[in-house]
Amino acid sequence: MYFEKLSDEALDGMSHEDAFDYHTAAIKEAFGLPLACQRERLKEKRKFSAELRIHRFEGASVGFLASEDYSAKMDVNARPSETMSFVFLEAGATAIGQDGRFTVLKPGRLFFFNTARAADFHFFTPFRQHVLHVPKSALEALFPSLERTTATAMTCAGNFLLLRNLVRATAADxxxxxxxxxxxxxxxxxxxxxxAMGLSEIFRTRLSDSPSQAALKLAAERVMTKSMGDASLTAQAVAAQCGISVRKLYQLFESEGGVMEALWRIRLESARAMLLSPWCKAMSAAEIGFACGFKTQAHFGSRFRRAYGISPAAYRSQRVREATA
Structure with a gap:
């Protein structure tokens, strides 16, 4: 693990130029990229600062970077093993150029690039981003069309949304x-x-191999969460949306008592959150149960009491009393 928080506290005596050199050197070392960094009108702006966290593990890394604006140019990286970098922009405005493509990025989107090939980066404003590096060979084994998709802006939806959330959690762990x-x-x-599953969704390309069990399970849970309001949702429908067989789907949830038990768990957890949400204040407990895919009020109450030892309405009242006590 590599962890360093960079701030102005230790840099009070430094010039703007020295502070910029100090922080960008740490960024280059952490991400292992041969960057040449520059900043326009350096003396006219406030002292450069950045915050950086990164974990390295088994040929991959996950990091977080919050920084002032700057630009960077990367020549060909001489490292023996290539990696692909996924950048999830959380705040600010940035752009990347690689392989003849130039992409402007807004918060809530991502791009990825090959860390072994030349690229240009422009951070127009102060920004925050999460970054994932994975071995190119491992990703290419699942998604062979990798070379023609770099420096492309993509939306954080579907499996990329799952990936971003996992990267966030890992970077903070x-x-x-x-x-x-x-x-x-x-x-x-x-x-x-x-x-690979996210790229396959965006570019409509079939995967050449089976993704990991954990990734498939996360994708299946996303489908169930998205469709939980459909009271007639079946394991067959979930499997079809995930692009896997029903048998494979059952194998993923074997330890949880089966696919439908996992679906009921997701519905119950969502219902419990809605019961406490101020946005759902106007909904009755029964309406929340229907919204989460329970066919009848009695079925919702029975399942909820079995899971939490209390009725939905009593649970809501109890938590409200605790919050206002």
Whole structure:
């Protein structure tokens, strides 16, 4: 694990130029990129600062970067193993040029690039982003059309939304360094699989191999969450939306008692959240149950009491009383 928080506190005596050099050197070292960085009108702006976190594991890395505006140019990287970098922009405005394509990015979108090939980066404003590096060979094994899709802006939806959320959680997890090697290998495979599945969705290309079990399970849970309001939702429909067989779907949820049990769990957890949400205040407990896919009020109440030991209406009242006590 690599962790460093960069701030102005230790840099009070530095010039603007020295502060910029200090922070960009840390960024280059953390992400392993041969960047040449510059900043226009350096002396006219406030002192450069940045915050950086990164975890490295089993040929991959996950990081977070918040920084002032600057530009960077990357020549060909001489590292022996190529990686693909996925950049999820959280705030600010940025752009990347690679392979003859130039992409302007807005918050809520992502782009990816090959870290072994020349690229230009422009951060027009202060920005925040999460970054994922995965081995090119591992990703290309699942998604062979990799070379023609770099420096493309994409929306964080579907499997890319899952990938972004997993990257966020991992970047913030300071306990990651204590994880075992098999656990880290599994995490890397999940990142690679979700990335390949996201690219396959965007470019409508079939995967050449089966993604990891963990990634497929996350994708299936996303489908169930999105469609939970459909009371007639079946395992067959979930499998079809995931592009896998029903048998494979059942294998993914075997440890949870089956696909339908997993679906009921998702519905119950969503209903519980809605019961406490101020946005759902006007909805009755029965209406919330119907919205989450329960066919009758009695069925919703029975399932809820079995899971939480209390009726939906009593649960809502109890939590409201606790919050206002």
């Amino acid at each position: 300071n306990a990651l360094e204590a994880a075992s090697i098999p656990a880290l290998e599994s995490l890397r495979d999940t990142f690679v699989s979700l990335a």
